[in-house]
Amino acid sequence: MRLYNTRTRSVEDFVPMRDGDVRIYVCGLTPSAQAHLGHARSFLFFDVLRRYLKHRGYRVTYVQNVTDVDDRSINEAKETGETYRDVVIRYYGEFKDAMRTLGVMPYDYEPYATEYIAEIQAMIAKLITAGHAYVAPEGIYYRVASFARYGELSNRNVEELESGARIEVDEQKEDPLDFALWKFAKPGEPSWLFEPYGDGRPGWHIECSAMAAALLDADGTGIDIHGGGADLIFPHHENEIAQSEPLMQRPPMANFWVHGGLLLFDNRKMAKSLGNFEPLADLVARHDPQAIRWLFLQTGYRKVMNFTEESIGAAAQGLARIKSAYRTLSQASSGVTPSSVEGLDARMEAALDDDMNTAAALAALYDFTARAASMVERPSIASAAVAHLRYWLEVLGVTPTGAWLEEPATTLPGQxxxxxxxxxxxxxxxxxxxxxxxxxxxxxxxxxxxxxxxxxxxxxxxxxxxxxxxxxxxxxxxxxxxxxxxxxxxxxxxx
RNA sequence: GGCGACGUAGCCAAGUGGUAAGGCAGGGCUCUGCAAAAGCCCCAUUCGGCAGUUCGAAUCUGCCCGUCGCCUCCA
Structure with a gap:
C-alpha cells in the first residue's frame, strides 16, 4: 500500500521494517479538558489504519500514550481544586468511554508518562552527556543548536523560527528555541526525584521519545509509523525527533510520519482555547456513533474538514442506505457462503492501498449495495454479498450489529x-x-x-x-x- | 513576515495529464386510501479567476482572488 509520509512530503510505498510486523506510536491525549470531535477524528483514522494493516496481513503493535502530567492538567487542577491526577482520571475516563462507543479497538499499550519517569530521566541524562541538553536555574533544556537537522520534519529553518516574534525570550535559555526536558519542582506541583539535577517533572515532548523507545524501539533503529494530528508536527514531533535521534543507533525515529488533518468548526480550528466545540461525550450521546465514523470516512484523512451538524445527518442518511441493503441481503441469504463477490474486494483494496482513500472505499460500498436488490434473487450470491459487505464494514470499523437486522429503533422513552x-x-x-x-x-x-x-x-x-x-x-x-x-x-x- | 493546505453541482466529497466517483438534498417513477419507508431512474459540456505549456488540463507552470492551518498550548 501507499501512504503519505510527512517526513519526505510524498506518498510512498509502505513496507514494514521487520517482515510482517508494523509498529505504530500515536501521540494520544493530554487529559486536561474534555475531548472534542477533533480528537475523535484523528484517533478514528488511526483505528481504521490499524484495521486495514491487519487486513493486509501485518501484525500490528499499536501504542497510544497518555500525557498525564503537564502544565495543562496541573493548571486545570489548580482551578478546580482537584489534584492533577483527579483531572486526568476524569477526562481520560470520559475519552476512553467515547472511544469505546465509537468502536476504537483497544490499544496494545497505553503508557502513562508518570509510569516512565525512570526512562525519561535516563534519556535526559544521556542528552546532557552528549551535549544536547543543559541545566538552567528552572529546568533542564534541550539545546536546539546542537541538532543540525532541527526543522526538517516541519520544513522550517532555525533562523526563520528565531526571527519569529512569537517566541518568548527567556533569559535562562541559551536560545529562545530551546525547550524544557525537565522542569524543576515548584511549590504545590507534582515532582519526582532526579539526582543529581534536582526534583521536578518532565516537560512536554520527552515522554513520547522515552515511551516510544521503551515500548517499540529497544534497539534504537526506528519504528514504522509515528502519528498524530497535523498540529503536532511542530513543535511536538520536531522536538521528539531532536530528543530521540541523537541517541539512536540508526535514525530516523520513524520511517513514516503520518498526520491527520484538523477538524474545523465554524471554519475555525476546534480547540478549547477558542471555545468552539461540543464535548465529544455529548456528541457521541446525541448521534449514532457509527454515523460519526461514517462522516469521517467520507473525507480524506489528511484534508482539513469543517464539521457541521448537517453533515452528520447526511452521513447518517447514507449509512442508513448501507444498513438497509445489509438487512435485505441478510434476509435473502441462504446461509452458505461462497468465496467471492465480483469486484468488491479489489475495489476496496485499491482504494485503501492508495493512501487510505476511505472516500473512494465508501463509493465502492455504495455501488456494491446498489446491486443488492438484484442479488436477492440468488440466495447464494446474497450470502457471499453480505459476508463481504460485513467484512469490509468491519475493516472500516463500522461493524454491523444485531440492530442492523431489525427495523429502526424500538426502544421507547418512558414518557x-x-x-x-x-x-x-x-x-x-x-x-x-x-x-x-x-x-x-x-x-x-x-x-x-x-x-x-x-x-x-x-x-x-x-x-x-x-x-x-x-x-x-x-x-x-x-x-x-x-x-x-x-x-x-x-x-x-x-x- | 516565514512555512503549508485547500477552493470540484444547492451542501459534503473522490479524482493530480486522456476527456467529472460517491453521498446528502432535490425531481420523476414503482408501491400506497393518502402518506411514510424502501427500491429504481434523473440531476456538473464542467472543476475560484486570468494567462500559458500540451494533440489533450480539474489535473502541469505563472500571476491573481478567497478560505483555513502551523510558526505559542493544541488531535
Missing part, C-alpha cells in the same frame, strides 16, 4: 405515553387517551394502531390520519405494508 396522550388531545380523541393510560409504551402504540387500522378498514381516513399524526408528533413513524402496519421510533435527536 412516551404521556406524550401520546398530549398529542391525542390535539387530535380530539379523548376515549383513546383514557384507553392508553397506564399502558406500557409499546402496548400504547399498538393500541392506537389497532384503532387506526379499524378506522382504515371502515375507510374513515380522517380518523386514521389524525391518529397517525398524533403518533408522528411523538416520533412514531408508521409504515402500512402488505403484511400489516409496522412502526418504529425515531428519537428526537435524529428527527
Amino acid at each position: 412516551l405515553v404521556s406524550n401520546l396522550q398530549a398529542a391525542l388531545d390535539a387530535a380530539e380523541a379523548d376515549s383513546m387517551r383514557v384507553a392508553i393510560a397506564g399502558l406500557p409504551p409499546h402496548e400504547a402504540v399498538e393500541r392506537i394502531l389497532a384503532a387506526r387500522n379499524e378506522a382504515r378498514r371502515g375507510r374513515d381516513w380522517s380518523t386514521s390520519d389524525r391518529l397517525r399524526a398524533a403518533l408522528q408528533r411523538c416520533g412514531i413513524e408508521i409504515n402500512d405494508g402488505k403484511d400489516g402496519t409496522t412502526w418504529s421510533y425515531v428519537s428526537a435527536a435524529s428527527r
Whole structure:
C-alpha cells in the first residue's frame, strides 16, 4: 500500500521494517479538558489504519500514550481544586468511554508518562552527556543548536523560527528555541526525584521519545509509523525527533510520519482555547456513533474538514442506505457462503492501498449495495454479498450489529405515553387517551394502531390520519405494508 | 513576515495529464386510501479567476482572488 509520509512530503510505498510486523506510536491525549470531535477524528483514522494493516496481513503493535502530567492538567487542577491526577482520571475516563462507543479497538499499550519517569530521566541524562541538553536555574533544556537537522520534519529553518516574534525570550535559555526536558519542582506541583539535577517533572515532548523507545524501539533503529494530528508536527514531533535521534543507533525515529488533518468548526480550528466545540461525550450521546465514523470516512484523512451538524445527518442518511441493503441481503441469504463477490474486494483494496482513500472505499460500498436488490434473487450470491459487505464494514470499523437486522429503533422513552396522550388531545380523541393510560409504551402504540387500522378498514381516513399524526408528533413513524402496519421510533435527536 | 493546505453541482466529497466517483438534498417513477419507508431512474459540456505549456488540463507552470492551518498550548 501507499501512504503519505510527512517526513519526505510524498506518498510512498509502505513496507514494514521487520517482515510482517508494523509498529505504530500515536501521540494520544493530554487529559486536561474534555475531548472534542477533533480528537475523535484523528484517533478514528488511526483505528481504521490499524484495521486495514491487519487486513493486509501485518501484525500490528499499536501504542497510544497518555500525557498525564503537564502544565495543562496541573493548571486545570489548580482551578478546580482537584489534584492533577483527579483531572486526568476524569477526562481520560470520559475519552476512553467515547472511544469505546465509537468502536476504537483497544490499544496494545497505553503508557502513562508518570509510569516512565525512570526512562525519561535516563534519556535526559544521556542528552546532557552528549551535549544536547543543559541545566538552567528552572529546568533542564534541550539545546536546539546542537541538532543540525532541527526543522526538517516541519520544513522550517532555525533562523526563520528565531526571527519569529512569537517566541518568548527567556533569559535562562541559551536560545529562545530551546525547550524544557525537565522542569524543576515548584511549590504545590507534582515532582519526582532526579539526582543529581534536582526534583521536578518532565516537560512536554520527552515522554513520547522515552515511551516510544521503551515500548517499540529497544534497539534504537526506528519504528514504522509515528502519528498524530497535523498540529503536532511542530513543535511536538520536531522536538521528539531532536530528543530521540541523537541517541539512536540508526535514525530516523520513524520511517513514516503520518498526520491527520484538523477538524474545523465554524471554519475555525476546534480547540478549547477558542471555545468552539461540543464535548465529544455529548456528541457521541446525541448521534449514532457509527454515523460519526461514517462522516469521517467520507473525507480524506489528511484534508482539513469543517464539521457541521448537517453533515452528520447526511452521513447518517447514507449509512442508513448501507444498513438497509445489509438487512435485505441478510434476509435473502441462504446461509452458505461462497468465496467471492465480483469486484468488491479489489475495489476496496485499491482504494485503501492508495493512501487510505476511505472516500473512494465508501463509493465502492455504495455501488456494491446498489446491486443488492438484484442479488436477492440468488440466495447464494446474497450470502457471499453480505459476508463481504460485513467484512469490509468491519475493516472500516463500522461493524454491523444485531440492530442492523431489525427495523429502526424500538426502544421507547418512558414518557412516551404521556406524550401520546398530549398529542391525542390535539387530535380530539379523548376515549383513546383514557384507553392508553397506564399502558406500557409499546402496548400504547399498538393500541392506537389497532384503532387506526379499524378506522382504515371502515375507510374513515380522517380518523386514521389524525391518529397517525398524533403518533408522528411523538416520533412514531408508521409504515402500512402488505403484511400489516409496522412502526418504529425515531428519537428526537435524529428527527 | 516565514512555512503549508485547500477552493470540484444547492451542501459534503473522490479524482493530480486522456476527456467529472460517491453521498446528502432535490425531481420523476414503482408501491400506497393518502402518506411514510424502501427500491429504481434523473440531476456538473464542467472543476475560484486570468494567462500559458500540451494533440489533450480539474489535473502541469505563472500571476491573481478567497478560505483555513502551523510558526505559542493544541488531535
